[in-house]
Amino acid sequence: MADVPQLSRQLTVGQLAARSGAAVSALHFYESKGLISSTRTAGNQRRFTRDTLRRVAFVRAAQRVGIPLAVIREALAELPEERTPNREDWARLSEAWRGELDERIGQLLELRDRLTDCIGCGCLSLEKCTLSNPYDELGEQGPGARRLRVDRAVRERDDAGACARPGT
Numbered sequence: 001m002a003d004v005p006q007l008s009r010q011l012t013v014g015q016l017a018a019r020s021g022a023a024v025s026a027l028h029f030y031e032s033k034g035l036i037s038s039t040r041t042a043g044n045q046r047r048f049t050r051d052t053l054r055r056v057a058f059v060r061a062a063q064r065v066g067i068p069l070a071v072i073r074e075a076l077a078e079l080p081e082e083r084t085p086n087r088e089d090w091a092r093l094s095e096a097w098r099g100e101l102d103e104r105i106g107q108l109l110e111l112r113d114r115l116t117d118c119i120g121c122g123c124l125s126l127e128k129c130t131l132s133n134p135y136d137e138l139g140e141q142g143p144g145a146r147r148l149r150v151d152r153a154v155r156e157r158d159d160a161g162a163c164a165r166p167g168t
Contacts, residue, residue, distance in 0.1 A: 009049070009050060010039075010047040010048060010049060010050070011047065011048045011049075011050060011052065011053075012045065012046065012047065012048075013027055013028070013038075013045075013046045013048070016048050016052060016053065016056070019053055020053055020056040020057065020060075021060075022056055022060060027056070030056065030059060031046075033069055033073060034073050034077075035055065035059050035069065035072060035073055035076060036048065036052050036055050036056060036059075037052075038052075051083075051084040052084075054084045054085065055076070055084055055085070058072075058076070058084075058085045058090065059072055059076075061090075062075075062093075062097075065097070065101060066101065066104060067097055067100075071097075075093050
């Protein structure tokens, strides 16, 4: 069997995008963040090794479950010689990320429950409205738009004073 030339074992950014389903701009972004790497041809064109397909799939799967890119980069950097992650790597990392995801799910459930309470209150400044205004000091003065009322009272007072001045 003939040896395949080195160039044909590499992918252009367009080929990588087509095969991975990621946009070319996303691949450029991943490269700028150190998630994938390329070499350059004499004409300064990017070339990616075929194992970059697996790295892109790994990054996209981790992103889909809400793992930040910085955490993904750290995970990839821990691999020996920054090799492409395999099934065992994914199992180990996904187990490590499970606790963080469970915590986020708990926060989202709490947010959802608070949202239901907030919709029921109407004015969004009652004590129950911890979602949209958790430290609402003006809410202690009563419901409604307190600052608008103050501004309107000042304007009405100023307008009334202007009418009482001579020459107006």
